Amino acid sequence: SQTIHQWPATLVQPVGSPLSLECTVEGTSNPNLYWYRQAAGRGLQLLFYSVGIGQISSEVPQNLSASRPQDRQFILSSKKLLLSDSGFYLCAWSGHSYQETQYFGPGTRLLVL
Amino acid sequence: GQSLEQPSEVTAVEGAIVQINCTYQTSGFYGLSWYQQHDGGAPTFLSYNALDGLEETGRFSSFLSRSDSYGYLLLQELQMKDSASYFCAVRSGGYQKVTFGIGTKLQVIP
Numbered sequence: 447s448q449t450i451h452q453w454p455a456t457l458v459q460p461v462g463s464p465l466s467l468e469c470t471v472e473g474t475s476n477p478n479l480y481w482y483r484q485a486a487g488r489g490l491q492l493l494f495y496s497v498g499i500g501q502i503s504s505e506v507p508q509n510l511s512a513s514r515p516q517d518r519q520f521i522l523s524s525k526k527l528l529l530s531d532s533g534f535y536l537c538a539w540s541g542h543s544y545q546e547t548q549y550f551g552p553g554t555r556l557l558v559l
Numbered sequence: 560g561q562s563l564e565q566p567s568e569v570t571a572v573e574g575a576i577v578q579i580n581c582t583y584q585t586s587g588f589y590g591l592s593w594y595q596q597h598d599g600g601a602p603t604f605l606s607y608n609a610l611d612g613l614e615e616t617g618r619f620s621s622f623l624s625r626s627d628s629y630g631y632l633l634l635q636e637l638q639m640k641d642s643a644s645y646f647c648a649v650r651s652g653g654y655q656k657v658t659f660g661i662g663t664k665l666q667v668i669p
Contacts, residue, residue: 478655480657482659487664488661488662489646489659489660489661489662490602490646490659490662492656492657492658492659495655495656495657497655503655503656505656536601536602540657542655544589544590544609544650545589545590545607545609547592547604547607548592548594548602548604548648548657549604550601550602550603551601552600552601553601
């Protein structure tokens with residue numbers, strides 16, 4: 447069966463510090479991978495998605511970046527965090543068909559102070 | 560671009576039926592999905608509609624009208640554990656991209 451891992455579960459970082467969140471998937475190969483951010487009580491904002499190694503599509507952020515160094519590894523990074531980067535970061539994977547369900551990891555709660 | 564609209568909050572009584580609506584605007588529509596998210600948790604998949612009509616899965620049903628760019632999630636025999644946020648989502652463009660609505664927070668009261 448497939449499993450998706452995210453770490454850390456929670457993170458408190460000062461403004462201006464760097465960030466690295468990691469997501470890995472087990473039990474499947476060549477998945478689509480996604481990063482979402484959810485502000486408290488709000489919807490899911492798509493940040494990045496990737497259809498293969500080294501292929502990253504950026505949707506919104508200016509101070510965030512994503513990388514996919516391995517088939518089942520997706521990393522979200524920032525060089526300098528902003529207060530507005532606080533939120534619940536969710537990684538998800540799906541297959542490549544348009545019918546494919548998205549499966550979400552447990553998420554990382556980030557608080558930038 | 561893509562946009563989805565759904566009510567922000569709905570309150571319903573335990574044992575009743577509730578309908579959560581979703582309207583969407585998108586290019587290259589591939590289907591409408593619904594996800595459930597309990598407070599503090601990750602979203603989990605509920606249903607998917609690619610064609611017009613009703614799909615039923617236990618107490619939950621989902622409906623799609625492609626001509627109206629509209630769908631809904633129907634929850635029957637509400638239970639307290641159904642209190643959660645419900646998101647509609649569409650695949651669009653090259654269908655690898657998935658966009659979510661803002662979510663509807665459902666509160667089930669005794």
